[in-house]
Amino acid sequence: MKEILPGCYMISLNFVNAYLIEEDSKFILIDTGYPNSALKIINELETIGKKPTDIEKILVTHCHTDHSGSLAELKRITKAPAYMHALDAEMVRAGKTLRPYQPGPGVINHVLTRIISGNTPNSIEACEIDYELIDGEVLPFGDGIEAIHIPGHCAGQLAFLWNKHNGVIFVADAAKNILGLDWSFIYEDIDEGKRSLAKILNLKFETALFGHGKPIFKNAAQRFKKKWEVF
Numbered sequence: 001m002k003e004i005l006p007g008c009y010m011i012s013l014n015f016v017n018a019y020l021i022e023e024d025s026k027f028i029l030i031d032t033g034y035p036n037s038a039l040k041i042i043n044e045l046e047t048i049g050k051k052p053t054d055i056e057k058i059l060v061t062h063c064h065t066d067h068s069g070s071l072a073e074l075k076r077i078t079k080a081p082a083y084m085h086a087l088d089a090e091m092v093r094a095g096k097t098l099r100p101y102q103p104g105p106g107v108i109n110h111v112l113t114r115i116i117s118g119n120t121p122n123s124i125e126a127c128e129i130d131y132e133l134i135d136g137e138v139l140p141f142g143d144g145i146e147a148i149h150i151p152g153h154c155a156g157q158l159a160f161l162w163n164k165h166n167g168v169i170f171v172a173d174a175a176k177n178i179l180g181l182d183w184s185f186i187y188e189d190i191d192e193g194k195r196s197l198a199k200i201l202n203l204k205f206e207t208a209l210f211g212h213g214k215p216i217f218k219n220a221a222q223r224f225k226k227k228w229e230v231f
Contacts, residue, residue, distance in 0.1 A: 001020075001044035001045070001047060001048070004209075004215055004217075005164075005165050005168065005207065005217075006165070007021060007022040007023070007164065008020070008021055008022070008162075008164075008165075008168065008209075009022070009044075009048075010209070010215070011033075011040070011041055011044050013033030013034065013037045013040060013041070013066075014033065014034055014037070014066075015066070015212065016031070016033055016034065016066040016067065016211055016212060017031070017209070017210065017211055017212070017213075018030060018031045018032060018033050018037075018041060019031065019170060019209060020045070020055075021142055021145075021162065023141060023142055023143075025054070026054050026055075026056045027045070027050070027054055027055045027056065027057075028055075028056070028057045028058075028059060028141065028142050028145075029041070029055050029057070029058045029059070029074070029078075029080070030059045030060075030061065030160060030170050031059075031060060031061055031067045031068075031172075031211065032058065032060065032067065032068060032069060032070040032071045032074050033066065033067070033069055033070050034065060034066050034069040034070065035065070035069040035070055035073075035121065035124060035125070036069075036070065036073075037069060037070040038070040038073040038074045038077060041070070041074065042077060052077045052078050053078055053079060055074070055078040055080050056078075056080050057080055057081060057083065057141060057142075058071065058074060058075065058078070058080045058081070058082045058083065059082075059083045059084075059145075059158075059160060060082060060083065060084045060088070060092070060129075061157055061158050061159070061160070061170065061172035061173070061211065062084075062085075062088050062153070062154040062156055062157035062158065062172060062173065063084075063088035063091040063092050063096070063097050063099070063154060063156060064097050064154060064173070065097045065121050065122065065123075065124055066211070067172070067173075067211060068084075068088075068092050068097060068124055069097075069121075069124050071092065071124070071125075071127055072124070072125035072126065072127035073125070075127055075128075081130035081131060082127070082128070082129050082130050082131070083129070083130070083131045083132075083133055083139070083147075084129045084131075084132065084133065084156065084158070085132065085133055085134075085147075085149060085156035085157070085158050086132040086133075086134075086156065087151075087155045087156030088154065088155070088156025088157070089129035089132050089156070090156075091156070092124070092126065092127060092129055093126060093127070093128060093129060094126055095123050095124055095125060095126030096122075096123060096124075097121075097122055097123060097124055098122035098123075099154055099155060099188050100188055101113075101186040101187065101188055102186065102187055102188075102190065103185070103186060103187075104182075104183035104184050104185055104186060104187055104190070104193075105183050105190075106182070106183060108179070109182075109183060109184075109185050109186070112185050113185055113186055133147040133158060134147070134149070135147065135148060135149035136148070136149075142162060143162065143163050143164055144163055145160050145161065145162050145163075146160070146161040146163075147159075147160060148160070148161060148199070148200075148203070150171075150172070150174045150196035150199060150200065151188070151189065151192045151193075151196060152174065152187055152188065152189055152190065152191075152192035152193025152194065152195065152196045152197075153172070153173045153174055153184045153186065153187050153188065153193055153196075154173070154188055155188055155189075155192075157172050157173065157174065157196075158172065159171050159172055159174060159200065161203060161205065165206060165207060166204075166205070166206035166207075167203070167204050167205030167206050167207070167221075168205060168206070168207040168208075168209060169200070169203060169205040169207070169208050169209070169220070170209050171200065171208055171209065171210055171211075172210075172211050173185070173210075173211045173212065174193070174196050174197060174200060175197065175200075175208075175210065175224070176210055176211070176212040176213045177208070177210045177212075177213030177214050177215070177216060178212055178213040178214075181216070181223055181224070181227050182227075184212075185212070194228075197224070197228045198228070200224060201221075201224055201225050201228060201229070203221065204221060205220055205221050206218065206219070206220060206221070207220050208220035208221075208223070208224070
């Protein structure tokens with residue numbers, strides 16, 4: 001686990017990232033990784049002298065297996081409530097993660113989609129979602145984290161805008177930053193994905209944190225505009 005910004009930690013979980021925001025010595029977890037990632041997250045937390053119940057809230061960006069896969073186990077361990085958009089909360093309650101999808105633009109995304117699709121489970125342990133979030137909702141914790149509905153990659157996907165450090169956006173899989181800022185691997189609806197990127201372009205943030213890939217710490221909003229200003 002690495003502290004990437006004051007009060008913000010990134011945990012690498014087999015090609016996907018989870019994040020912890022520290023607030024008053026407690027934590028808000030964003031995403032849970034694949035199934036069987038819970039102990040990894042807890043062990044990483046213990047390296048900084050914290051215990052599982054120090055995670056008090058769990059925000060899940062969307063239902064895909066690599067983001068919601070360990071939610072049920074983490075809820076049992078931490079007793080923390082879970083927050084999601086209603087569309088994907090319905091999926092997780094049923095233990096489902098697979099929505100229709102197509103590769104994102106570009107040859108690399110087509111190749112990676114073929115690889116990923118054959119190696120990713122399409123179900124998880126079902127669990128309850130305690131709070132359903134709506135677009136633009138400002139949460140009463142985390143200095144007023146804002147939930148932003150960004151469908152396209154997944155119908156119920158949310159980004160979270162944290163009003164610290166001149167704005168930090170957790171963009172989930174609206175984009176990736178593995179070999180540079182780029183489209184996501186897959187989209188349920190590419191036109192919706194474009195509209196979601198256009199929505200992100202109107203936000204103010206200095207840092208972008210991704211489900212897949214490295215953070216962008218400086219001028220992230222400008223980087224997004226340069227990449228996708230055609231929208």
